Amino acid sequence: MTVIDIPGSKSVTARALFLAAAAEGTTTLLRPLVSDDTEGFAEGLTRLGYRVERAPDAWRIEGRPQGPAAEADVYCRDGATTARFLPALAAAGHGTYRFDASPQMRRRPLGPLTEALRTLGVDLRHEETDGHHPLRIAAHGIKGGELTLDAGQSSQYLTALLMLGPLTDEGLRITVTDLVSAPYVEITLAMMRAFGVEVARAGDTFTVPPGGYRATSYAVEPDASTASYFFAAAAIGPGREITVPGLGGGALQGDLRFVDVLGAMGAGVRLTPDGTTVRGTGRLRGLTVSMRDISDTMPTLAAIAPFAEGPVRIKDVGNTRVKECDRLEACALNLRRLGITVTTGPDWIEIRPGTPRATEIATHGDHRIVMSFAVTGLRAPGMTYDDPGCVRKTFPGFHEAFAAVVSLLDRN
Incomplete structure (x- = not known):
């Protein structure tokens, strides 16, 4: 762990x-x-x-x-x-x-x-x-x-x-x-x-x-939206397990519900009063999920959706079109560049299973696009970004921290 x-x-x-x-x-x-x-x-x-x-x-x-x-x-x-x-x-x-x-x-x-x-x-x-x-x-x-x-x-x-x-x-x-x-x-x-x-x-x-x-x-409790990238990294790796202390069952932030989505897809999830643990089981199921209330984690789910066994349809996320960028279209564009089949509507995106190939991610200056597709990059070595530094908006040390965690996961 x-x-x-x-x-x-x-x-x-x-x-x-x-x-x-x-x-x-x-x-x-x-x-x-x-x-x-x-x-x-x-x-x-x-x-x-x-x-x-x-x-x-x-x-x-x-x-x-x-x-x-x-x-x-x-x-x-x-x-x-x-x-x-x-x-x-x-x-x-x-x-x-x-x-x-x-x-x-x-x-x-x-x-x-x-x-x-x-x-x-x-x-x-x-x-x-x-x-x-x-x-x-x-x-x-x-x-x-x-x-x-x-x-x-x-x-x-x-x-x-x-x-x-x-x-x-x-x-x-x-x-x-x-x-x-x-x-x-x-x-x-x-x-x-x-x-x-x-x-x-x-x-x-x-x-x-x-x-x-x-x-x-x-x-100030740990950031649940930021934690989603690390939880997702565990979910797509069989036997990988990540615990975030200080972000448990009593957390204020609704974005912690992202782990419920991972659990519905087949990941192992454990919440305690003191922290949350996600474990990769080797299987992720496709699903249809409303993310209206946790829309900041929509890009995280979109980024790992290709690794599910069936289609992933994310709905009720029209508000993501007026974030730092049009996140719904940014996710669709980048997934297509990775070779993944994607369809979109005014407030939804559907992503088919596939094997992403490394490419340069168009970040649109959006920190969440970079951090989400960093998780995809765990299965597509060689991924690059046109503006990797935009993570400074919320997590200036993200790239170093993510690499360190991945190194620990690979050793455990």
């Missing part, structure tokens, strides 16, 4: 940074993810006037319940959480704030969130394309009230508004008409609770009280 340490969760780190910044007092984050996305988020907070002290295994954030400084210009890099959460944080303040992002992030949608902020009375203007960065906010605090939100493209719109709620004068009542990646909202609710705020939920309506947050010490 190979035991590996996975870096901290990107989703948890980003939420913790927002909540810590808004809280009364100083928060310590233990084992936060250190990557381009989280460094960009921390830099954005610094530009907004928050004090962030970063040590290798712990970050300290001094909260500003009064809100950000009076003026700031924030560059969000490629980070969707930075680009969506920080404008919501700034909107609760009093001042003038401008946000911009990389060309990749500029292409990604923002409209449902910014329309919701406008509904709450926020003076927000998109400088170029409506519903996209760059944008400018003239903030005068937020009274609060009722909202109807379509979160069918991204659950991050709802998360941003939920975390904003305690910073308004009267709180928020949010009714959701559509929601994708629902487990990410459960992460948000649990973390808000840890920072002193209890959100009431009745069906599709969330009621968020005013009153702010209180600082705490918060341990």
